[in-house]
Amino acid sequence: MNVLNILNEIEKVDGAVYERLSPRRAALKNFLGLGKKISLAALPLTLSGVFQKAYSQTTANGATVDSLNLLLTLGYMQFQFYNNVITTTPNLIPVADRPIINTLRDQEQAHINVLIKTITDLGGVPRAAMPYANFDYTKVNANVTTNYGTFLRTAVVLEDLGERAYKGQLISLMGTSALALVARVQTIEARHSAQLRQMVNKLQIATLKYMRPWVSIRRNDADGTDLLPITGNDSMIGTLNPVYDIDTGLLNRETKTIQAGIELIGINGNTNLTVGPASEAFDEYLLTATVKTAANLFIKAAFQLK
Template sequence: MDILNLLNNLEKVDQELYERLSPRRKVMKDFFTVGKKLSLAALPLALGSMLQKAYGQTSSNTAVMDSLNFLLALEYMEFHLYNNALTVTPALIPAGDKAAITAIRDQELAHVNLWIQTIQSLNGKARAIMPYEAFDYTKINPNINTTYATFLRTAMVIEDLGVRAYKGQLIPLMEHNTVLAAAARVHSLEARHSAQIRQMLNKLQIATLKLLRPWPGQRRADNGDLVKDNFNDSTIGTMAPVYDKDSTVANNELRTIQAGISLIGINGKTEITVATAAESFDEYLLTVSAKKAANDLFIRAGYKLI
């Protein structure tokens, strides 16, 4: 275990990490001072014990481990998409967009490492490494490695799926405050990835996507008209599971009532219409629906999530 790397990754998504470990921020100095008296083999066990206390988590909670391993699979899927484009087909990405794509790729890799190390530190078993070949990125269009617009459209759908899936995983993590906080912070970063990709895609002004916005919302035709009851921003029917309602709960993207309060025309604001109210909140996908969408759309046989 790379202890320093683990702590660096945890600190990126949990700014209160050190306070959780000790009332004093010098706790890690103390830890490594003690570490001089321990064998290197004992250090991971000692740190794991500290993290279990900080995170209130032990390996007996399989629901948490299953959730973290699912998030790990999503991060592999995202990382390989960007890494392949940057390393195998670098000419695909315009020079002006390369820095943003590189930053997103590096953040996805940090998330991969974060979840692996967190799972291991909590005495869990991280899923086997998922290589690029585990994923099928051709469902939107086979020319993903030759056409930049296809690459961005694929990235958008995968990021949108990740955002909804992450939000759904906050439910099984609800009683594990620090893991929950880390997942929520990664979720917010994934949402920013989605917004960035959407803005880059909008610049291309592709037919049927000219009015694409930084967030998922009710589809608008190129003339600005709303496309009734359609939130599928990919405009591709087979990608609908990423945007449709979760079939197991009434949390579809057409919801206009939050916490029992109707948002339509709230406080007399008549400009808050059904479409505006519905897209004010992103709805989650529960594990079953999110895994099915990932399996059916992007994961190859032999690597399917269970």
């Protein structure tokens, strides 16, 4: 048996064969000495086992890697958004807020790092780093790099998208080794969103003066009452509905009041549990297809998620 010929033939149809085998370098390093330790008859079976482990691992982890790469793309999006303002227009950020924005940037970089490591450990290939130029952050307003209020509102949408995307991927990752990691990062994304929403509230931006730290029904600027009926989301940007309101069959809107098939409004005779608090009590998840649709609002055409 000519092992080198076998590897050469496999490489013709799978150029990544050596990368697939690389986690077992120690075994491969001694492969030429296998004949001394096992019988010639057993050598084909042994070689088959090496390849089976390499390729079965890739297949089994494929869905997990896909989920993590989706989240990695969002990590690049968020990191570049914060990093750009810190490095190119730092004076846009009030001095008191700069430590917060720096922390957000650094934590997004940490998320990127751990996602890349996890994907690599699973035998997958992380999506290549995406520079600022790959993204379009003007969906809230074109003055995002010159108006601090627009910058914060855009950051809120990016973090809301991240939080919902992470929560949705928990469904796909049930029973996998990546579940705990994604659950931890999801809570950090939620804290990012809450912090930024409080900062928007502090600015008292028109139509958003009563923005809550959580995704909520929009409130009337004059007295904070709910703007009913529910027709959208509290971002005030219709094109951003995929981040908040739309999923398969419109069943997973942030404004829904039914959880696990149970209507929360007035539950157990509680007349204080109205449409506002009922819809705000739960964060909703986004399924993969909707995450891609929402994320592509901020990604230039040549680099969009398929």
